[in-house]
Amino acid sequence: MIDPRARFHALRAWLLAQPAALARETDAAAIAAYRVAFGLMMTVSAGRFLYYGWVDELFVKPSFFFKYWALAWVPVPSATVVHGIFWALAALGIMVAAGLFYRPAMVTLFVLFAWVQAMDVTNYLNHYYLVALLALLMTTMPLGRTWGLDGVLFGKKRTTLPRWCTTVLRFQVAIVYVFAALAKATPDWLLHGEPLRIWLAARTGLPLVGWLFALPGAALLMSWAGFLYDATIWIFLLQKRTRPFAYVAVIGFHAMTRALFPIGMFPVIMVVTALVFFDPSWPRAVLARLRKGAQLAPATPSASPLRLRAPALALLAAYALVQVAVPLRSVAYGGNVLWHEQGMRFSWRVMCREKNASVTYWIEDRATHRTFVATPAAYLTDRQLREFSTQPDLVLQLAHHVAKDFRKRTGHEVSVRAEVRASLNGRPSVLLLDDARDLEQVEDSLAPSTFVRPSPEAPPPSIEPVHA
């Protein structure tokens, strides 16, 4: 029986020791290597947007942009400026990788990347959010003087950094995995194997592995494997003995998701970012091996160590709290977050649902009582159409825009109802929203929505794969 008082004192002592522990200087090699990889990833990512024409597709072609709550003021600049932003991101990625004018480059990169992400909600992807958070964290770190041109140009090279730099990055990645696991802890995922069952059934024709997806129980087995992977991988990455095996699993897992799904840079980002769990000196060991035993100069503590003052510590603690609280906010809303989607974004619910919906707006001219139909396709790009239709707050935003458009054209007040039929993880489609509700009278807010109908309670019907 442990004395609660003793336990409290032990905890208190541990907490009090943390500022010093977090401020302790450690080898900066690993985090410098990560800086290089991160910068290059940003350059490649921006280059992909430019090369594939996604800049025009996502930021120029749309005539309507969905805004984040409280961020409606974020402007969408002209095509030239948006293209310029992506060229700048590509260049800034190289500067960050090279450690050239690191701090201003990283801050600018973060601001521009966050700006791009805030322009249209339908572009939201969890891995872009992760990149934005990592960029934000890295703006606080003096990474340019370690294996970077800043150290060459301006002197004061650093070979060590305070431990908190690595710790916050590890914390951030662990948060992603933990909440990705929690998001999968649902009956759909763990009992019915959905939505993997649907996705695998559509991929039985894949070369070599497709036939496996048609085997009974494959979807459920892979669902559990995915859940356990997310729930535990960060623990294994933290432990030195299991780390190499865990990293092989990381590579294998993400290679498989890359092969199966069009998830762009996500696997690369996760594989590269998992390197933050490795020993701070791992690049030295790798380089030594590449140079056949020739050792690099060991890390020497900086002559001007960075202190972790109380305000900074408080900021770190606040950041950590926010990172825990934001994904958990869906609990406060109750119901099925995959259905009402309140608390869906910024909560690492990656690959958790197969949801599609048909949306029709019914508009009544209050002056003439004539009824019109507005199809979202008239206002949105194909890509926006695909993304928005299952997200009630976005359906609401477009309803307001449709009403505004009709008011402008007719000069009359209108009511707008949305008929949205949605299917979640293979369940028969049902109405997602209250189709009798005039959405013109509904304002978007953080309060629980009153226009979303309850989620269907029946389990998803079983889907059997068909041979290729």
Place this chain on the structure above:
Amino acid sequence: MVTSRWFVRSSVLLSLWAATFGCRRIVSEPAGAAPLPGDAGLTRAGVLGAFGACAYDLARDFRERAETFERRTGALASAPTPENLAVAKAAWEDAIDVWERSELYQFGPAAPLTSPGGQDLRAQIYSWPTVSRCPLEQGLVNRTFEEPTFTTDSPTNRGLYAAEYLLFYPGTDNVCGAGSAINTSGAWAGLGTTGLAQRKGAYAHAIALDLLARARTLETAWAPTGGNFGKELTNAGSASGLFASQQFAFNTISDALFYIEISTKDMKLGKPSGLRMCDTPTCPEALESPWAKRSKSHIRANLVGAQMLVFGCTAGGNVGFDDLLSAMGRGDVAARLATAFNEAIAAVDAVPDADLDVTLTRDRVVVQNLYIALKKITDIMRSDFVTVLDLEIPKVIEGDND
């Protein structure tokens, strides 16, 4: 401590297994060996092959009708009598009846050049809704249809839409405006009623010749002894150079199926009925067939074409998306689609008027109800259908499904 170590080891092994288990049995067991639940011999490749068989059958049918149309318009060009005009009109109706079913098959050679295997044949055969009357009237005067470059002229000046105007519009006016050269020069007026009829017959025959060439190209592209495009579908994901995966092929077919929403429901019914993008109570000018008055039958033919994709056709062994859904254990989605299709076709058949322009004048609600009947189909397609089959509509750039 022992428990913790066991847990760590087990979890690592499980994670590794999760990442690699797909590779272990590849060597020992060939694809296609395992019996599958809910699968009564149906394969996804078989379903794709059935789409190809139906497309080929339609292309062959259309080519036959195009041949008849060419003969009939040839006779009309030689002797522009009312009898020959009536026969040519009937041949056009036969041809477009098949083509309106083929509208749903805008994949492969009929699709735009940007699509896999696309030869843009659909636009060459039927350009609607991209239409323009004045250039046709200018062509009548200037005899552009006799020039060797006619076959590369704008598709709006050729194809079934242009032929409809030439055969079915009885007026002698034009829409080119008083300042147009054909009017200022007096060339249009100089044609006279007889001259205009002769010129229209000749123009229609030139179109029919071009149509026949396109129809033959389309048929050849699908023919097993020709381009054999059906093989590309059957071999999707394995030996196809155009479809890297079966899912890509299914998505391509599904995209074509959505013609029923975008064109049939929204353009052919939504706008004319005044429900969509129409500032006046109704917009009959948006009806598809302004001169032949076949807008209603076109909609029915579109529905039949969509049914052929969803429920199969005779040439394809009656295999369609419904068989795939049933084999996947989701016959309920196929049944709901069947009900919605039957109701929509019944609603079209229940319209008492010869064409929708009369109905719009009489009671626009009847046309609006047709829109709602078609919406029941497209609601299922956009939700249950694409979810169960994991179809992407439209193709998306990338995502992490959140």
